[in-house]
Amino acid sequence: MHFKPVVSLVGRTNVGKSTLFNRLTRSRAALVANISGLTRDRHYGEGRVGDFPFIVVDTGGFEPVATRGILVEMARQTAQAIAESDVVLFLVDGREGINAHDHEIARLLRKTGQRVLLAVNKAEGMRDHAALAQFHELGLGEPHPISAAHGDGVPALVDEALAALLAQARQSAVDAPADELAPDGEGAPVDHRIKLAIAGRPNVGKSTLINTLVGEERVIAYDLPGTTRDAIEIEFERGDRRYTLIDTAGLRRRGKVFETIEKFSVIKTLQAIEAANVVLLLIDAQDGISDQDAHIAGFATEAGRALVVGLNKWDAIDSEQREWVQREYDRKLRFLSFARVLHLSALKGQGVGPVLKAVEAAHAAAFAKLSTPKLTRVLQTAVEQQPPPRKGIFRPKMRYAHQGGQNPPRIIIHGNALDAVPDSYRRYLEGQFREAFKLAGTPLSVEFKSSHNPYLKDNNS
Structure with a gap:
């Protein structure tokens, strides 16, 4: 890493x-x-x-x-x-x-x-x-x-x-091993080890969740905010799938933690997110959705990382509190509409089973190979159902689409006058591609590339 x-x-x-x-x-x-x-x-x-x-x-x-x-x-x-x-x-x-x-x-x-x-x-x-x-x-x-x-x-x-x-x-x-040097573009391997960063505020249960996933006390977990300090990696296998778990706040034995300094490390969280394929954002359902949760989610999204959200300690709140948490989630984290949300209790092991399945699905979506013919058919169907809006006397003309990269998937659309396509239409196309290719759990980049008009005068000539 x-x-x-x-x-x-x-x-x-x-x-x-x-x-x-x-x-x-x-x-x-x-x-x-x-x-x-x-x-x-x-x-x-x-x-x-x-x-x-x-x-x-x-x-x-x-x-x-x-x-x-x-x-x-x-x-x-x-x-x-x-x-x-x-x-x-x-x-x-x-x-x-x-x-x-x-x-x-x-x-x-x-x-x-x-x-x-x-x-x-x-x-x-x-x-x-x-x-x-x-x-x-x-x-x-x-x-x-x-x-x-x-x-x-x-x-x-x-x-x-x-x-x-x-x-x-x-x-x-x-x-570095060859699989780590593979680019994130087309042709990158899909079956390499999944690097999963467990991110979240102090004391949300990150280390407890890792222990539950691995099935042993591999990470020291205390009921004290910020026990872990440096980012660490834990290698394990589940079935035929290999994982590297990254506890973003890391491990220090209690006697070696300096009491004079803040133990929760923003730097290590940012670095671990950058190094991961998938980020599991763990949120304390008892505390609700904080601005720091939104900042972590925003950084992961901007970094292009696939994402799964876990609302931990779900068993400790009643139905009224659960409704409030859901409203707060929709309000503060609405930009994570692509991510799967899981309700769990890391301490009791409730709801933990689907976590790795959701991580694998998000990883597969991030590294999905999207064929040019199918991309183009989805594009044409979307345009027929809802054409892009005109700008002046011109309407953008979309001809074909192809994949420009993976992790996250990039879709490049070619045509004429595409500079005029509004963001609202870009989001519409993103939704169509997500549905057609089952791209849940990963950010998706849709880019436009206009063809050069040979009849347009070049001012430099």
Whole structure:
């Protein structure tokens, strides 16, 4: 399994971490203003060096010696990010110089044993300047002068941070088994091991469900939120089908869990979803549908992963509560209409039997091979029943369809004037294809490709 590496941005308040986060992720996802302490929780984004993706974590201002209030929680969030990182970028302020907080953070980082690069931000014009010499006091190696606001020195910093990880990723690709290297396009194998990520909020019963599925105490399960910390894999077979179960919050024996940090890991959940073929989203029916459930489901859908939803602890709620949960599901997770919903009790083993059948069906749909003749017949029938709406004097003309990829299935429709097809009609066609090919449990991408009109004047000619 190949996880995206994690790069965390650490430093005291107002040194430019969020500005650097926005530059690395090419986004405006983190709030940026000249006000200290804006970032309290961790923010996650995706950066990229060439075709090599990595996860960037923006942390709150770090106060290692905080003893009370919100600063304690911010310190916990940052400590968690450091523990999960492959490399830490420690930002200091080149204009203000070093202060006591910088020394305290540096001392903590040296104790963690993590790989740390020291970035001196707001260092416009300071390259090879004597002012950089003071930052050697932190004992973290050569200081790297950068300007997060203008981008100066940032590419070189990122290249150095990820150089070793890039080499490891390339070597892993060379050493990977042939079935893992198979592309997700047409011709990818359907019968390879199913990688199933069990995702959900803390204490919804993920580890209990794994133990029930495997039939033994393979994962330590406590009645305590966030017992598991690092993502782990469990190999097992059921009948003639091989599985790799991924407990997205992972395993740490209770005595080895650091009580000073948050134990539920968003990073590990995101990485496990990326590495899986199918995601089982486990929801605590007693608590209802939370925004975090919707965020996890949204990330899995955007990643193109097949999905099964399990409403756990179903036996612990009455009929009135069940109706309320169903209404909440329809309201907050209506974008998961393609996913099968199961009602179960992982602890008692009730309703667990259909779980793997639903996972296998979702996996089969994600890797389904869709023949061009049948796709085209379904398309033509759908157009006859409900033609696409006109745009001006033209009506889009759809000629044929073919499969453009698997996991998730991609259907490419060719024709003329297809740029004018509205999203509502795209969803109509998606429903027709789903019904015809029994594509339950997987996202489905329907794309349009218009033919070039040879009689249209080329303005560049």
